[in-house]
Amino acid sequence: MKHFLLLTFLLLGNYLMAQPIDPPYIRIGGTFDTNTNQVVGGTTYTNNSIVWIDCGTSNITVSVPIMGGTYSAYWHSSSNITLTSAGGISFIQTVQLDPNKGDGDIAVVYLAPPASNSSNTMRIYIKQKPSVPSLVTSQVCSGNSATFTATSTYGLQSTKPMSLVWQTTGGAKVNSINNYTQPNVTAGSVTITNSSTGNVSVRAVVPGCSNLQTASTGREVGAPTIKNPNYWLFDPGSNMWQFSQISEYPSTTYAFSVTSGSASVIQNVGDAYITTSGGATICVTGTNSCGSGAPFCFYVPASGGMLKAVSPNPAREDLSVQFNNAEKADLLPSTLLLYQESSTNPIKSISVRNSLENKTLVDRDKIKISVADLPRGVYYLHAIPSRDSKQDIQKVRIVLD
Structure with missing residues (x-):
């Protein structure tokens, strides 16, 4: 019975030792003290803390208390942050922060073999850039005005203050002008006036960090545009x-x-x-x-693409290429290319655009292509659409006899 209890105790002990353990905190900064074999100084953060890092910082040191036995610290981070073990000690990491100052997170857990992973982790959230401002607005029709309020979250306002930068387009004005800056604030209100239709946008900017800025939040005012x-x-x-x-x-x-x-x-x-x-x-x-x-x-455009007809086919002397939608210049092909069946280089190139501008289209919707000088055989005519026509290249098989 004693042996059974001892074996049970040992197995239970090994099981407990293999279980993941949450560190008590994550420390940022500090130095390694060889006397205590621990990192001292710096600042400690508990689970789910938000940590604001000066936007001029590119890397930091993070650590957890060093545990004895077979435990190691297993770290992971969001994809925009890189962790590297400092001096081969898993409990201390060098962190390369996101060069674009994006938000990220760092998590860590104590593990001992045979445990390999755990969802129980100590996690902190890294922030350098202010949040994208939120807007409280109302609709501003032509001839009217309203108060717009923007709010951003930023934890470094006392050391690297941010500003709110407003911009308007069209008939909208912010405090009677098109560009207005509210310095050293995380929340601010402005007066928006509108004489027709326009757009209002606001972003957070940190002048002390090379004008580090967030994306803009915008609002259309007046009757809507597409x-x-x-x-x-x-x-x-x-x-x-x-x-x-x-x-x-x-x-x-x-x-x-x-x-x-x-x-x-x-x-x-x-x-x-x-x-x-x-x-x-x-x-x-x-x-x-x-x-x-x-x-x-x-x-x-009508069905059938850019080309309404290519005739005669087979052809001997001339090809007549007739277009759909000839009254719509942007729906005409920009170019016609004629290829031999086995060739990748065109043997003829005709600019439809030039013919349109020079008014040389036959009956306003046709182009004639001379093929009398070409060897007999199989050819392919490619109609190349203009850049903005939303159409695909159209191909027609041609036989010269």
Whole structure:
């Protein structure tokens, strides 16, 4: 029985020794004292502490009390922070901070074999840069004004003070000007006036750290504008196009209309799917408490791409290339390239843009390409779209006989 109890005690002891243990604190800074075999000085932080580090600092030393026996300190950090064991001692680490002054975290736990990992850790959060300001605002319609308040969190205001930098565009003004700085504050209020539509933004800047700054927080004022509109071919088979924008829903509602041609529009808040066979002009308008803004209009080309017809095919002397949507210059191909079947270099290059500008298009929608001097065989005509047309390269197989 005694042997059984002793064995049980030893196994329990080994089990307990293998369990992870949380360090009592993480120390930043300090020096290693060879008499006590511990780091002394510096500042200690308990679990989940937020630690503000001067933005001029690139690296720090972190440590936990050194434990005897088989325990080691196992560290990990967020991906933007690098830890390196100092002098081969796992309890002390040299930390390379994020060069972009981004937030990060450092965690540590005591482990002894055979334990290999643990979710029980001592963790601290490193911050160098102020937080992106939050905004408290109200809508400012044309001819009106309102107070905007911005607030940022920053723990080094007493040593490296930050400022709030406001900027406006369009008809918006901040304290009657376009750029306004509130020095040495983490929270501040300004007066925004608006004569039409515009945008207000604010960011935190630390002048004493080479103007270290946060991203901006912004707010549109006045009737809404369509922001970052984009559209592209979603389904070539049905000629369905997708439109997207940066939506301000629910403060802004959106309406789509077909102003020319014929199209089916399936709307999803500020985005839409548009299907057309013959081409159509679509306009989208945003409306908020200040009224409706200026519409954004765009043309969805007809099915069949840029080329309506290439004839005759087979050809002997001339190719006639007819375009869809010739009335829309940005939907015409910029260039036509003719390749032999086995060649990677074009043997003819025709600038459609130059023909359009020189008014040499036949019947306003055709180009003639002479092929009489070319060897007979198989060729490929490539229609290269203009940069902003939202269309793909179109290829047509041509036979010269």
